[in-house]
Amino acid sequence: MTQTKRYNAFYAQSGGVTAxxxxxxxxVIETCRRHSDRIQTLYAGRxxxxxxxxxxxxxxxxxxSEAIAxxxxxxxxxxxxxxxxxxxxxxxxxxxxxxxxxxxxxDIRYFFYNGGGDSADTCLKISQLSERMGxxxxxxxxxxxxxxxxxxxxxxxxxxxVAKYVAVSTRExxxxxxxxxxxxxxxxxxxxxxxxxGWIAAxxxxxxxxxxxxxHLVLLPEVAFDRAKVMAKIKxxxxxxxxxxxxxxxxxxDAEGKFLAxxxxxxxxxxxxxxxxxxxxxxxxxxxxGYKYHWAVADYLQRAxxxxxxxxxxxxxxxxxxxxxxxxxxxKNAVMPAIRRVSDAPYAWELFDAPLEExxxxxxxxxxxxxxxxxxxxxxxxxxxxxxxxxxxxxxPYENGLPKVAELKRxxxxxxxxxxxx
Amino acid sequence: MTQTKRYNAFYAQSGGVTAxxxxxxxxVIETCRRHSDRIQTLYAGRxxxxxxxxxxxxxxxxxxSEAIAxxxxxxxxxxxxxxxxxxxxxxxxxxxxxxxxxxxxxDIRYFFYNGGGDSADTCLKISQLSERMGxxxxxxxxxxxxxxxxxxxxxxxxxxxVAKYVAVSTRExxxxxxxxxxxxxxxxxxxxxxxxxGWIAAxxxxxxxxxxxxxHLVLLPEVAFDRAKVMAKIKxxxxxxxxxxxxxxxxxxDAEGKFLAxxxxxxxxxxxxxxxxxxxxxxxxxxxxGYKYHWAVADYLQRAxxxxxxxxxxxxxxxxxxxxxxxxxxxKNAVMPAIRRVSDAPYAWELFDAPLEExxxxxxxxxxxxxxxxxxxxxxxxxxxxxxxxxxxxxxPYENGLPKVAELKRxxxxxxxxxxxx
Numbered sequence: 001m002t003q004t005k006r007y008n009a010f011y012a013q014s015g016g017v018t019a020x021x022x023x024x025x026x027x028v029i030e031t032c033r034r035h036s037d038r039i040q041t042l043y044a045g046r047x048x049x050x051x052x053x054x055x056x057x058x059x060x061x062x063x064x065s066e067a068i069a070x071x072x073x074x075x076x077x078x079x080x081x082x083x084x085x086x087x088x089x090x091x092x093x094x095x096x097x098x099x100x101x102x103x104x105x106x107d108i109r110y111f112f113y114n115g116g117g118d119s120a121d122t123c124l125k126i127s128q129l130s131e132r133m134g135x136x137x138x139x140x141x142x143x144x145x146x147x148x149x150x151x152x153x154x155x156x157x158x159x160x161x162v163a164k165y166v167a168v169s170t171r172e173x174x175x176x177x178x179x180x181x182x183x184x185x186x187x188x189x190x191x192x193x194x195x196x197x198g199w200i201a202a203x204x205x206x207x208x209x210x211x212x213x214x215x216h217l218v219l220l221p222e223v224a225f226d227r228a229k230v231m232a233k234i235k236x237x238x239x240x241x242x243x244x245x246x247x248x249x250x251x252x253x254d255a256e257g258k259f260l261a262x263x264x265x266x267x268x269x270x271x272x273x274x275x276x277x278x279x280x281x282x283x284x285x286x287x288x289x290g291y292k293y294h295w296a297v298a299d300y301l302q303r304a305x306x307x308x309x310x311x312x313x314x315x316x317x318x319x320x321x322x323x324x325x326x327x328x329x330x331x332k333n334a335v336m337p338a339i340r341r342v343s344d345a346p347y348a349w350e351l352f353d354a355p356l357e358e359x360x361x362x363x364x365x366x367x368x369x370x371x372x373x374x375x376x377x378x379x380x381x382x383x384x385x386x387x388x389x390x391x392x393x394x395x396x397p398y399e400n401g402l403p404k405v406a407e408l409k410r411x412x413x414x415x416x417x418x419x420x421x422x
Numbered sequence: 423m424t425q426t427k428r429y430n431a432f433y434a435q436s437g438g439v440t441a442x443x444x445x446x447x448x449x450v451i452e453t454c455r456r457h458s459d460r461i462q463t464l465y466a467g468r469x470x471x472x473x474x475x476x477x478x479x480x481x482x483x484x485x486x487s488e489a490i491a492x493x494x495x496x497x498x499x500x501x502x503x504x505x506x507x508x509x510x511x512x513x514x515x516x517x518x519x520x521x522x523x524x525x526x527x528x529d530i531r532y533f534f535y536n537g538g539g540d541s542a543d544t545c546l547k548i549s550q551l552s553e554r555m556g557x558x559x560x561x562x563x564x565x566x567x568x569x570x571x572x573x574x575x576x577x578x579x580x581x582x583x584v585a586k587y588v589a590v591s592t593r594e595x596x597x598x599x600x601x602x603x604x605x606x607x608x609x610x611x612x613x614x615x616x617x618x619x620g621w622i623a624a625x626x627x628x629x630x631x632x633x634x635x636x637x638h639l640v641l642l643p644e645v646a647f648d649r650a651k652v653m654a655k656i657k658x659x660x661x662x663x664x665x666x667x668x669x670x671x672x673x674x675x676d677a678e679g680k681f682l683a684x685x686x687x688x689x690x691x692x693x694x695x696x697x698x699x700x701x702x703x704x705x706x707x708x709x710x711x712g713y714k715y716h717w718a719v720a721d722y723l724q725r726a727x728x729x730x731x732x733x734x735x736x737x738x739x740x741x742x743x744x745x746x747x748x749x750x751x752x753x754k755n756a757v758m759p760a761i762r763r764v765s766d767a768p769y770a771w772e773l774f775d776a777p778l779e780e781x782x783x784x785x786x787x788x789x790x791x792x793x794x795x796x797x798x799x800x801x802x803x804x805x806x807x808x809x810x811x812x813x814x815x816x817x818x819p820y821e822n823g824l825p826k827v828a829e830l831k832r833x834x835x836x837x838x839x840x841x842x843x844x
Contacts, residue, residue: 076597175498296721390823401812
């Protein structure tokens with residue numbers, strides 16, 4: 001009977017984190033553990049790929065199965081994430097040689113990278129080590145981004161939860177505004193993430209149905225901001241409904257591509273004022289319409305809101321982690337488990353292995369048919385797409401009124417190599 | 423056998439709404455229905471006391487018991503709220519005469535007003551109608567405010583849920599920041615409500631324990647903002663922990679009482695820029711420390727967040743509604759069911775009837791002993807106080823991934839009087 005040699009694996013988190021990236025980590029780690037005949041130890045990079053370069057490897061075998069299971073309901077990036085993009089192999093060979101040294105020193109032959117489009121590029125470069133530099137390594141990408149802009153996959157793990165958070169928050173805040181509008185706030189603006197594409201703001205459209213229900217206006221980067229048209233629409237809405245709820249992407253821009261948030265605001269010292277499309281819109285409303293307004297900026301709250309995560313999203317995040325390990329064990333390289341929508345209602349999905357070459361550095365924009373004709377809301381096609389992704393409430397456990405989170409040891413493996421500065 | 427004559431009742435919502443004000447409405451309405459031998463119909467004022475003045479009375483008997491039950495998990499003010507304060511009986515007798523006309527026309531003898539401190543003043547004035555103007559009416563106040571500043575009661579219904587939302591959101595966002603801080607955002611600022619008192623920001627202190635855990639700084643109106651001290655503390659925290667999470671009340675002010683949000687920001691046209699203590703703090707961080715920052719403004723999201731309401735809060739909001747009706751049936755006038763804390767852990771509470779005269783127009787400030795000595799966090803006494811109020815998750819039911827809310831007919835009773843303009 002032949003015994004297959006066991007190798008170690010490496011996993012890291014990259015880019016902006018999500019409410020469910022740790023659910024993918026959980027899927028990867030638990031699946032590695034189930035295949036202990038093939039995979040010996042899974043090391044997690046401290047702060048993403050940086051941990052591989054600096055040989056800061058967290059020994060996940062030190063973590064209890066309870067702690068790993070708790071990752072499924074813990075937001076943020078449990079092992080640390082990074083914004084760090086590997087340069088080309090041709091011009092920055094030393095970095096890749098260092099990676100190979102670290103992988104060799106720790107007998108790592110499986111590489112799992114959990115990130116979005118930029119990170120897929122890093123994963124793709126790593127996947128070429130084998131062919132270009134002769135080190136036998138399989139690199140699998142684990143999809144993650146709230147931006148929902150990864151190509152090939154029907155949606156990206158991380159998006160469904162932020163979509164749910166934004167839709168729920170919009171519905172709730174709109175009820176608040178509706179009840180006060182006769183003598184108080186008439187216009188409420190919620191700013192959400194989305195610098196390049198309006199996926200997140202569009203999802204807020206689920207909070208109501210049609211033009212009469214809030215949100216009355218959804219403002220997206222895809223639709224050039226026309227101040228006169230938007231102000232007229234707000235005025236009409238207030239006159240008709242008594243109030244107006246607006247959800248705006250941070251990346252709203254005019255026909256010249258100028259971000260609304262860069263509107264030349266300066267502080268008392270003449271320094272330019274710091275972003276926020278919501279206060280800029282509020283200023284316009286005040287100036288042109290004179291309505292009492294309120295505004296909110298969800299910022300990190302939206303992408304960390306594990307307390308109201310979508311069950312579909314958590315399931316998919318976990319599943320792509322599981323499948324990534326299976327891909328590696330099947331001998332695959334340079335792939336990303338992607339989601340295929342099988343049906344809208346009831347929603348059904350399955351995974352397939354998408355080639356990383358067709359994913360890295362490409363952005364999927366929102367289809368125009370997801371928007372209503374006036375550009376201020378979602379169409380029925382958009383509603384079908386988004387509704388599926390926010391289904392189910394994956395509540396975390398609570399203790400003393402607060403969500404419990406994974407408590408990890410994060411024990412670093414003793415380095416075997418000299419230090420390396422990045 | 424004598425038959426007691428049945429009278430009608432009036433209920434209205436007043437001031438800023440909360441995630442649980444409708445739970446109080448539910449308590450009032452269900453209890454009136456249980457006492458149909460004494461109370462015939464409960465009318466709800468459309469948009470608070472304004473509905474009484476304009477004779478816009480919603481006939482709650484038209485609503486199904488399912489719709490009324492659903493109020494328990496519906497945020498906002500289901501019948502409309504208002505910011506409208508009755509003037510003195512001495513100077514504005516006509517308004518009170520109108521109220522009496524409306525009450526007489528609709529045989530209303532019980533008056534329930536659901537609001538905070540300002541509204542308690544209105545309720546107190548109404549309670550004097552009987553003695554001052556000879557119309558037999560009993561007025562009972564139903565406590566509600568996210569500001570937690572009502573006197574006599576240990577806490578105000580509405581506060582526990584916003585406290586829970588803020589503590590949960592702070593814990594979640596802090597995990598996000600912690601995981602990215604090596605290469606990205608180092609300072610995160612969450613702005614929460616609280617113009618006069620820091621109850622809400624202080625509750626965010628529950629998210630961590632001690633100075634090493636986020637939130638690292640809680641900034642309150644009660645502690646004069648000292649820019650040099652705050653910046654030094656942020657710098658120390660980033661150097662020690664790698665990142666710094668700050669929760670700031672909108673009402674943070676300096677030693678001269680000047681609000682930080684009024685910092686002289688002007689837009690490109692020279693108009694003064696619109697509030698937001700978070701962007702102002704972010705500007706200081708950028709200018710003095712140069713750290714990458716992010717900021718969020720929770721605004722209405724926090725007081726509408728029924729999806730993560732505290733079970734204790736929902737229970738108390740419902741209970742004060744129930745007790746208000748019982749008070750009326752017991753012949754009481756000018757009282758407010760208030761909460762007495764019986765024990766901290768396990769938390770136990772009971773209701774008592776507090777005299778409205780000692781409540782109207784008085785603000786309860788946060789006790790100094792709830793704060794840590796450095797003023798940037800909560801003490802153990804504060805933790806004991808707040809922890810009790812955020813216990814339990816009162817999840818609403820969901821449909822298609824979104825919380826279900828009460829669907830009401832809001833049928834208005836035919837007016838019997840000539841119009842009245844306010």
